[in-house]
Amino acid sequence: MSTVDHIEALKAKHASLEHAIDEENARPYPDDDAICSLKKRKLQIKDEITRLSADPRPH
Numbered sequence: 001m002s003t004v005d006h007i008e009a010l011k012a013k014h015a016s017l018e019h020a021i022d023e024e025n026a027r028p029y030p031d032d033d034a035i036c037s038l039k040k041r042k043l044q045i046k047d048e049i050t051r052l053s054a055d056p057r058p059h
Contacts (some may be wrong), residue, residue, distance in 0.1 A: 003052055010049050017042040 021038045
């Protein structure tokens with residue numbers, strides 16, 4: 001898998017997590033622990049995307 005493909009896969013996962021966060025927030029009694037966990041995973045993915053995008057090595 002090329003770096004570009006990997007970044008695209010991470011972006012899809014990031015969007016999926018955003019959707020899961022929105023769904024949890026829409027519930028009558030959102031689970032704050034679940035939201036926090038989802039947000040942490042989303043941030044880790046964003047950091048990985050940033051790291052891969054800034055990597056000067058050829059892909």
